[in-house]
Amino acid sequence: MRHPVTGLAAPAWRLSVMIAAALLPTATAIAEPAPLASEVSIWSKVRSGLFGGRTIDENAGGIVQLDAPSRAEDAATVPIAIRTQLAQTPARYIRKLYLLVDNNPSPIAAVFELYPESGRADIETRIRVEQYTEVRAVAELNDGTLHMAHRYIKASGGCSAPAGKDPNEALRSAGRMRFRVDGPIQAGQPAAAQLAISHPNASGLVLDQLTRLYQPAYYVRRVEVRYAGRPVLDADVDFSISENPNFRFHFVPEGDGELQAEVIDTRDQRFASKLAVRLQDAADDAAR
Amino acid sequence: MxxxxxxxxxxxxxxxxxxxxxxxxxxxxxxxxxxxxxxxxxxxxxxxxxxxxxxxxxxxxxxxxxxxxxxxxxxxxxxxxxxxxxxxxxxxxxxxxxxxxxxxxxxxxxxxxxxxxxxxxxxxxxxxxxxxxxxxxxxxxxxxxxxxxxxxxxxxxxxxxxxxxxxxxxxxxxxxxxxxxxxxxxxxxxxxxxxxxxxxxxxxxxxxxxxxxxxxxxxxxxxxxxxxxxxxxxxxxxxxxxxxxxxxxxxxFAAQRRYLQVLVSECRRAVQQGQTLTGAIDTVGLGEHDHWQLFDDYHRRNVTAVYTEVEWEN
The missing domain is CATH 3.60.15.10 (Ribonuclease Z/Hydroxyacylglutathione hydrolase-like)
Known part of the structure; x- marks a missing residue:
């Protein structure tokens, strides 16, 4: 098994997670906010692992912005919005968005692949935050340049927090999916869509006090969305995404078609969902 | 026993x-x-x-x-x-x-x-x-x-x-x-x-x-x-x-029931209208502010919980 994001073979990435955890401020008991030095060191490791020595534009407001609450109310459900200021065209588009949470046990929360057919590369989702941390969005353009926005978030306990408000039901309903498209859908215009996946997305970091065993990780690791057969969003994701993973994204319909999602979890279960989309003009024509 | x-x-x-x-x-x-x-x-x-x-x-x-x-x-x-x-x-x-x-x-x-x-x-x-x-x-x-x-x-x-x-x-x-x-x-x-x-x-x-x-x-x-x-x-x-x-x-139970009903109905409306979780956190239930102590400490978290609860209804 390979890590969905880094491509490392399992023992290596498990080790890297452990190392990252060891680097965290004792991973447990240190008073917050976490010392800056350790954040720098985790970010520098993640950075060199993902991007090598490439330059990252950190004054990226013109390309990418990151919206997040400075103090998260619920560390297990922290809403994150990556907003991009670039129309996705074949000539110039964001081909990847990295969502990174420095001080989480596994800092690479998600890597989104985007296309000109995405229309806009904006992504909204919800993440777990284990302790006070920098959260980063790094956009990679098709010309290979990198642009980063980041925010400091005060929240703690999200990853090792309980699986949810009703863990039994979360297990029962794993794999349910819900698609939603809002607003009038017009040909050639980016349309906003939302994919909600019912899944415990369990981190595996919760110690069972009775058995002294860690619960096995059980999370969504891959999401693929197509419109009319063409990719609009692919994502390698991790347990830093909250229970019931939820993604808002865009796609550009050129005509009526079907929005399709396939989701794969760490037990290699595959879940599929689809939604028929009709363009506004076509609907109006039909009504006449 | x-x-x-x-x-x-x-x-x-x-x-x-x-x-x-x-x-x-x-x-x-x-x-x-x-x-x-x-x-x-x-x-x-x-x-x-x-x-x-x-x-x-x-x-x-x-x-x-x-x-x-x-x-x-x-x-x-x-x-x-x-x-x-x-x-x-x-x-x-x-x-x-x-x-x-x-x-x-x-x-x-x-x-x-x-x-x-x-x-x-x-x-x-x-x-x-x-x-x-x-x-x-x-x-x-x-x-x-x-x-x-x-x-x-x-x-x-x-x-x-x-x-x-x-x-x-x-x-x-x-x-x-x-x-x-x-x-x-x-x-x-x-x-x-x-x-x-x-x-x-x-x-x-x-x-x-x-x-x-x-x-x-x-x-x-x-x-x-x-x-x-x-x-x-x-x-x-x-x-x-x-x-x-x-x-x-x-x-x-009357006040608590009213508060929970407000949360549920306003979160349902937010979900139906396509409002994001962030948008809901900023708007839902603010009329309850003056009725409770510790509202600022817990209310926004409550909205998060109820929004993510009702978005899976039906």
Whole structure:
């Protein structure tokens, strides 16, 4: 098994997670906010692992912005919005968005692949935050340049927090999916869509006090969305995404078609969902 | 009921933190004011506040019920010091043994005082879902408690219960039957109420908040359903998890019910209108602001919980 994001073979990435955890401020008991030095060191490791020595534009407001609450109310459900200021065209588009949470046990929360057919590369989702941390969005353009926005978030306990408000039901309903498209859908215009996946997305970091065993990780690791057969969003994701993973994204319909999602979890279960989309003009024509 | 013995000798049943520090010295417990809610039923009212050094974690309502044979403690408080103070206050009123410590749910402000109840004859009682919830949350609760209280939290620990209630169960304190009821997911997914049949007193735990804004760590819709069932009990006295003992039990749930209904209806509307979670957090339920204490501490988190609950309806 390979890590969905880094491509490392399992023992290596498990080790890297452990190392990252060891680097965290004792991973447990240190008073917050976490010392800056350790954040720098985790970010520098993640950075060199993902991007090598490439330059990252950190004054990226013109390309990418990151919206997040400075103090998260619920560390297990922290809403994150990556907003991009670039129309996705074949000539110039964001081909990847990295969502990174420095001080989480596994800092690479998600890597989104985007296309000109995405229309806009904006992504909204919800993440777990284990302790006070920098959260980063790094956009990679098709010309290979990198642009980063980041925010400091005060929240703690999200990853090792309980699986949810009703863990039994979360297990029962794993794999349910819900698609939603809002607003009038017009040909050639980016349309906003939302994919909600019912899944415990369990981190595996919760110690069972009775058995002294860690619960096995059980999370969504891959999401693929197509419109009319063409990719609009692919994502390698991790347990830093909250229970019931939820993604808002865009796609550009050129005509009526079907929005399709396939989701794969760490037990290699595959879940599929689809939604028929009709363009506004076509609907109006039909009504006449 | 046969009582499995629990103490630091039987370490498997107890959390490590509890036993490790059982020998550490603490200052004499502070005086813990009690009020008598009904004959033989004593309540200590915690502050309406979030846990911090100024209140030492004394923020939940805790207390005990005295029978002819023994005493049931209901929730042990937020730290070992508070639990010890409760035990000292109890000992000023009775020398009967504490046969049960009953947990109304897993939240740390109600349970970290377990460490003070070291009598090996004391049996810890909770909802059937409690042990799993405790296993999942214990480390995080422990870290938060240490961060918030430091030395004030020394020696605190929540015991793993050995009597688990699934549905209903009766306990007898000697001429004093208590009816315990385990609830479907409401305030949490391990809510347990205690009904004293002699005085018709219902100890609600956090299924009832008075003045303190309700906190949704379960399901608001399930909670609203539970409120109907709690009202149907027609108790003569109610002991809430937070806030003063209400004078009129019949109207005591009204404010909380209204708050939860506002959350559910406004979150449903937000989801239907395609409003994001962030947008909902900024707008839902703000009309409730002036009705509650600690609104700014918990309301936005409640919106997060209820929005993510109702977005899976239908």
């Amino acid at each position: 046969p009582a499995p013995r629990i103490g630091c000798g039987s370490s498997a049943a107890l959390l490590g933190a509890l036993c490790l520090s059982a020998g550490s010295a603490i200052a004499g417990p502070p005086q813990l004011p009690l009020e008598q809610a009904a004959d033989g039923i004593f309540v200590h009212r915690g502050a309406i506040a979030t846990t911090g050094p100024d209140n030492g974690g004394d923020i939940a309502n805790i207390g005990f019920i005295v029978g002819s044979r023994c005493v049931a403690v209901i929730d042990s408080g937020g730290t070992r010091t508070i639990g010890a103070a409760l035990l000292a206050a109890l000992r000023q009123r009775t020398d009967k043994p504490v046969c049960y410590v009953i947990h109304t749910h897993v939240h740390p402000d109600h349970g970290f005082g377990d460490a003070a109840f070291t009598d090996p004859g004391t049996v810890f009682v909770a909802h059937a879902e409690f042990p799993v919830a405790l296993a999942a949350r214990r480390d995080g609760y422990r870290r938060a408690l240490d961060r918030l209280l430091g030395e004030q939290a020394a020696g605190s620990g929540i015991a793993v219960p050995t009597v688990l209630v699934d549905g209903e169960q009766q306990l007898d304190l000697g001429d004093r039957p208590l009816r315990l009821r385990a609830w479907p997911t409401a305030h949490t997914h391990q809510d347990l109420t205690v009904f004293d049949q002699r005085t018709r007193t219902l100890w609600t735990g956090d299924l009832l908040f008075v003045d303190h804004v309700p906190v949704v760590d379960g399901k608001a819709i399930g909670w609203l359903t539970a409120i109907d069932a709690l009202l149907a009990i027609k108790a003569d006295h109610l002991i809430p998890g937070h806030g003063p003992v209400p004078r009129d039990p019949a109207s005591a």
